Amino acid sequence: MRTNEQILDRMSEDLMLRGLATRTQHSYLSCARLFLNWSGCPAEAMDEENIRAYLNHLITEKDLSASSVNIYSSALRFLFAVTLDRNLNYRQIPRLKQGRKLPEILSRSELVRVFEHASTLRNKAVLMTVYGAGLRLSEVCNLKVRDIDSESMRIFVCGKGNKDRYTLLSQTNLEVLREYWKAYKPIHPAGWLFLSNDGSKQVHWRTVEKAFSSAAQHAGISKKVTLHTLRHCFATHLLEDGVDIYRIKQLLGHTSIQSTTIYLHLRNFSAELISPLDAISKNTGIRGEC
Secondary structure (H helix, E strand, C coil): CCCHHHHHHHHHHHHHHCCCCHHHHHHHHHHHHHHHHHHCCCHHHCCHHHHHHHHHHHHHCCCCCHHHHHHHHHHHHHHHHHHCCCCCCHHHCCCCCCCCCCCCCCCHHHHHHHHHCCCCHHHHHHHHHHHHHCCCHHHHHCCEHHHEECCCCEEEEECHHHCEEEEECCHHHHHHHHHHHHHHCCCCCCCECCECCCCCCECCHHHHHHHHHHHHHHCCCCCCCCCHHHHHHHHHHHHHCCCCHHHHHHHHCCCCHHHHHHHHCCCCCCCCCCCHHHHHHHHHCCCCCC
């Protein structure tokens, strides 16, 4: 019987061979390790009842959110179905139903404040690129110099699931990237655009997240936002400016239009749109006085 460490090593190989995103690989491995440590049993001796017990522990004792519990569930399904090649009864391991909460959106003036409070020119260039092109965190970290096409004013993106696409390169973004290039000269054998502080490798996703959090805090943003908020803002603001939602879907790299339609709920109402109560008031003269 293999040890749990040997199984985790095999799981790491399985995740890599299937081309899952780096962050997903780390997340799944961490979840699997915590599960195995909690159970104290050899993985090959466990079944769906052990998984159910652990997920119940996360819900009742750790009080994790539905989305967090579902990440553990996905990780353990991968561990048993792929790495251990087990045919468990996965109907006994249901995923928690998640409510849909609309994400916070920053106004355009708030975005300006965030960019102005970036701690370094590199961080400002990163944040403006995320917003200006609607990128995911992993996508901006993986950008290479050759991906910036200033002639066609577009950015090549190797997106989620290795799905390539082109997105927008704004003139403002290009000017900031040129300032960044002159100041930092990010030359690397692999061609990464945004480098770590010592220039030895591509910028780490945690560095980018911290750069946004720091800028938002210093800008006085009280909303609950993350770096991904910039991607939401990109789509919402385009929609407000009259861009077709199917074009936005292409720019974001969404597989389904259903993922893009959430931005219909986030855009501001048109100035011409008024409540029917106001229409009645205008026609009848009714007021709020008693």
